[in-house]
């Protein structure tokens with residue numbers, strides 16, 4: 126059983142502790158074995174998460190299915206951390222409902238919220254977030270996908286790639302260039318139903334930790350003007366504000382993977398006999414365990430600081446970047462150490478630490494690679510310095 130002492134930190138209140146305890150019981154029974162292919166396992170997880178009420182935390186607005194009127198970032202992080210400890214795919218299914226509908230929670234019109242959010246919260250509609258393109262992943266402002274105003278509609282043309290839930294989503298939040306200004310000030314966000322003519326899945330993409338992923342193509346894809354999410358030209362900010370919430374939750378998922386790895390390492394180290402003692406009796410193992418435990422606490426402090434600050438209504442771009450960078454990089458090291466402690470068994474396909482080794486890798490890349498987080502942190506640190514030293 127993982128360390129729970131962090132739940133006493135001042136970032137949390139009783140509602141968070143209760144949520145975590147109830148979810149722990151649910152996840153133990155509902156996330157273990159996935160039958161069938163990844164698509165159907167994901168659909169099944171979304172339906173079950175919805176039925177159990179967990180997806181209500183992924184959307185904001187009590188009148189459209191949300192648990193609270195706005196997103197409780199700490200709750201989302203506890204959910205992701207706990208789910209990730211049990212199953213990477215369960216965490217993925219939960220996270221994508223939030224990321225894929227986050228723009229609607231933050232900027233959707235009342236009609237859009239009524240139409241989409243209640244179904245997302247119930248697990249009856251699957252959501253996706255379509256930002257990256259073949260030629261622009263980190264450099265969002267360079268995107269080429271266009272949305273041309275035409276009467277009472279916009280016409281979308283271009284491609285998106287690395288889109289999670291691509292192929293199984295019922296709707297996509299799509300960012301495209303509307304041209305109000307150059308660069309980041311000329312982008313807008315749209316909600317596009319998966320059955321809209323002119324929209325197609327160009328390619329399904331297989332990755333080391335399987336989950337639905339695709340390249341999307343828009344060819345003269347006509348959506349009503351009412352599909353615009355937020356104001357025209359504000360798409361970049363809509364995307365960044367959504368990422369400010371969900372980057373922190375990526376950190377929480379990494380934390381869940383890392384905690385599971387430490388549990389697995391402790392279980393092995395205390396049982397495995399070698400040279401007349403257990404692995405845990407060797408100082409060299411203790412050194413590893415100490416670094417793993419300390420790294421996890423440091424990542425947890427940054428993660429829940431960012432979540433708590435956002436729930437106080439503060440701007441957390443810098444804190445979310447620090448949390449994501451530290452938690453994902455730390456989790457990679459913790460999991461690698463767990464594999465080492467398990468030795469040969471740690472690389473056997475299907476072993477828990479082997480699965481973690483595959484699961485963690487993408488988190489250092491998606492929703493802003495570690496290098497992008499460094500850019501964000503450095504820019505903010507330099508800006509603060511310049512402001513203090515004019």
Ligand code: COS
Pocket residue numbers: 256257262263264265266309310361362365366368369442491492493494497500501
């Ligand atoms: N919230 C609100 N507004 C924000 C913001 C945030 N978190 N971050 C930036 N902005 C605003 C800026 O204030 C600026 O506004 P003005 O035009 O009014 O001055 C505007 O957005 C442009 O910001 P900036 O100049 O920092 O943009 P850059 O093009 O330099 O890009 C990075 C910044 C690299 C940080 C951004 O492109 C990014 O996050 N890239 C990674 C994207 C990503 O995560 N991809 C993965 C896809 S999801 S799996």
